[in-house]
Amino acid sequence: MEDANFNEKESLNLIASMIAKTQERFQSNGVTFIISGYVTVIISLIVYFSLRATGDPDYNFLWFLIPVCGYSLFYFLEYRKEREKPVHTFIDSMVAKIWIVFGVVVMLLMFTSFITSLPILFIISLLISAGTALTGLVIRYPLIATVGFIGTFLSLACLFVPDYLMQILVFALIFLIIHVIPGHVLYSRYKKSTR
Amino acid sequence: MLQPLNPIIHSELRLSVMSLLLGVEKADFTWLRQQTDATSGNMSVQIEKLREAGYIKVKKTYRGKMPCTICSITQKGRDAFAEYVEALKSYIALPQGDQPKEK
Numbered sequence: 001m002e003d004a005n006f007n008e009k010e011s012l013n014l015i016a017s018m019i020a021k022t023q024e025r026f027q028s029n030g031v032t033f034i035i036s037g038y039v040t041v042i043i044s045l046i047v048y049f050s051l052r053a054t055g056d057p058d059y060n061f062l063w064f065l066i067p068v069c070g071y072s073l074f075y076f077l078e079y080r081k082e083r084e085k086p087v088h089t090f091i092d093s094m095v096a097k098i099w100i101v102f103g104v105v106v107m108l109l110m111f112t113s114f115i116t117s118l119p120i121l122f123i124i125s126l127l128i129s130a131g132t133a134l135t136g137l138v139i140r141y142p143l144i145a146t147v148g149f150i151g152t153f154l155s156l157a158c159l160f161v162p163d164y165l166m167q168i169l170v171f172a173l174i175f176l177i178i179h180v181i182p183g184h185v186l187y188s189r190y191k192k193s194t195r
Numbered sequence: 196m197l198q199p200l201n202p203i204i205h206s207e208l209r210l211s212v213m214s215l216l217l218g219v220e221k222a223d224f225t226w227l228r229q230q231t232d233a234t235s236g237n238m239s240v241q242i243e244k245l246r247e248a249g250y251i252k253v254k255k256t257y258r259g260k261m262p263c264t265i266c267s268i269t270q271k272g273r274d275a276f277a278e279y280v281e282a283l284k285s286y287i288a289l290p291q292g293d294q295p296k297e298k
Contacts, residue, residue: 006207008200008286014207015214015280021230022218084258086226093220 022089028139030186031078037179039070044172052165060114067107095135102131121171122158129155132178143182151178198282201275203248208233208241213276216251216268224264242266250275 006014043066050059085092106124113120133148154174158167204210211231216222228238242264245251250272254265268276 008283010207011205011210011283012287014210018211018214018230019218022215087222088220089218090220 022087028141028186029190030183032074033179033183034187035073035077035183036070037175037181037183039073040066040175041172041180043069044168044175048165048168048172051168063110067103067110091139094138098131098134098138102127119159121167122155125155125158125171125174126152129174129178132182141186143185147178147182198285200282201279203244203250204275204279206241208237209245210279212238212241212245212266213250213268213272216266217273217276221265221267224266227266245272248272248275 043062046065047059047062050062051057106127109118109120109123109127112118129148129151131148132151133145136142136145136148151174154170154177157170158174161167161170204213208231211233212227215227215230224238224242227233227242228235231238233241242251242253246253248271249269252267252269254267256263256265
């Protein structure tokens with residue numbers, strides 16, 4: 001492209017064509033969802049079997065493995081790739097900020113639940129499902145928005161299932177639905193689109 | 196009445212860069228060059244002119260061992276772009292052949 005002056009119509013056409021180049025849809029490879037989904041499901045099952053086998057409530061501290069393992073895996077598998085993206089859109093930034101807010105709130109609730117009695121599995125599954133639905137709506141992926149809303153309704157089951165051990169299984173099921181399955185769908189779509 | 200066009204923006208490559216940066220939060224030098232089909236030398240010169248005018252922010256960093264230049268539009272750049280588009284509008288209704296004047 002030459003650095004030449006040009007007329008007003010060419011200016012307008014140029015502005016329109018350049019702006020159109022920035023309007024590409026958000027493209028996710030789903031890896032973040034896969035990481036958070038599998039980590040949550042696996043840790044939930046570990047907590048479930050530990051509590052079932054021993055009955056020792058101290059095994060609830062294993063829940064903190066979710067942020068530790070999740071963020072570590074995200075850092076090693078995705079963070080660098082995210083940083084090295086040649087262009088960051090406002091949608092990228094908005095999605096990141098949504099999850100920073102939800103992440104901070106969830107961590108705060110996790111600590112609070114050890115001090116005071118809270119229906120923590122219900123609250124966390126509700127918040128993460130709402131975050132997922134919000135992400136789906138922002139990035140305009142109907143699948144993500146739909147599973148987010150399904151998870152929002154399913155989280156109510158954590159309130160109505162009286163047994164804590166059963167609540168853990170429901171919690172794991174919710175994450176399987178809202179993160180693992182759509183994560184794999186996004187990953188397979190991404191692979192096809194980059195072939 | 197015709198409004199003068201900002202000469203810093205009214206250049207094909209600089210206008211392209213401003214339009215691209217308006218639609219994203221930040222972009223690297225290589226991406227901007229690919230989108231505009233500009234040469235590295237020309238792009239460097241135009242980016243420096245926009246930076247000197249305060250229209251874009253330029254951050255030089257590294258990706259691994261490779262240097263990397265990240266650009267983003269500033270509020271001053273957004274305001275200047277909006278003024279430029281307003282000025283362009285005053286030319287739209289004119290008969291064909293009338294050329295915009297620079298500041």
